[in-house]
Amino acid sequence: MLTFIFVDYKSGEATLNCIAHYIKKCKKSPAEISFVVVDNSVDDGNFVKLSSAYSTISITEYDGSVLEEKNVDGYRLLLWKNTSNAGYGKGNNAGAKIAGEFLGSDYLIFTNNDLLVLDDTLSVDTLITETEKPNVAIVGPSIVGKDGRPQNPYFEKNFFLRWGLDNLCYPLARFLPKKLTSGDLQENFVQNPVFRVMGAFFLIPRRIFEEVGCFDPNTFLFAEELILSRKLHDRGYVTHYVPAVHLLHNHSEIINKNYDFSKRLMLRFESESYYYKNYAGVSSVQIFVVRMILKSYIFRKKICKKIKSLFKKV
Structure with a gap:
């Protein structure tokens, strides 16, 4: 069956x-x-x-x-x-x-x-x-x-590469080599x-x-x-x-309707942090530091969005 x-x-x-x-x-x-x-x-x-x-x-x-x-x-x-x-x-x-x-x-x-x-x-x-x-x-x-x-x-990604470096470098993360970005899709x-x-x-x-x-x-x-x-x-x-x-x-749009971008991102981060801490040996200190980087990224992204909207009005 x-x-x-x-x-x-x-x-x-x-x-x-x-x-x-x-x-x-x-x-x-x-x-x-x-x-x-x-x-x-x-x-x-x-x-x-x-x-x-x-x-x-x-x-x-x-x-x-x-x-x-x-x-x-x-x-x-x-x-x-x-x-x-x-x-x-x-x-x-x-x-x-x-x-x-x-x-x-x-x-x-x-x-x-x-x-x-x-x-x-x-x-x-x-x-x-x-x-x-x-x-x-x-x-x-x-x-x-x-x-x-x-x-x-998918392949397994290092915790800092998965959540830290991309977000730390925003809005310049696009210039990072692909192997240093957060993506874990095994393309080939x-x-x-x-x-x-x-x-x-x-x-x-x-x-x-x-x-x-x-x-x-x-x-x-x-x-x-x-x-x-x-x-x-x-x-x-x-x-x-x-x-x-x-x-x-x-x-589906169900998740998007119930959680905005910031909440979805933080929810995914907390779930993956649980994995990295309990199954991959990442320390609480490392997770705390990357959490601060992620919150900073969300703040910077909102600022960039406001700046873009202002330029569109000009």
């Missing part, structure tokens, strides 16, 4: 569309497929939208809330209403647990609801077959953004293994996911796959990139 896991936050329509899209693209797949949706929205409106879209097989209580089993064109779907917005990691951990307890899932695909399959079919069997190679845990496909630029795979893929793939869509055997303790629950948003990749590497597992499977990341 292969289970797609969604964590939804006030984007029920996008989740419904994505599920329908995956079903269409998986019709020819020999794999047995199911879905788990964890609704992190808290408000009832989003849950009602998700629930009313499908016929109900059963309703039960699970972990203090409602768990509904649905029939979606012959596929099983479990919809669970979370009692709080616990974040991406905890939400997906709950989804994985439900998949194991109620569906007996062998493989999990963690996916955002803003992905489109570019191939005629979503070749999940290709992804599953890749995990049969020695020590392979995570498998990720080719993902491009709306601009056509690749978003997979040569061979596997890679350090990590994008968290928007990847496959992992459930037993391995549970073996390493699932997603670290201490980050709310961002860096979940970064931490998971490190935990797997420390256990001797590797990540493989499969460029033969193609998806488009049609970036």
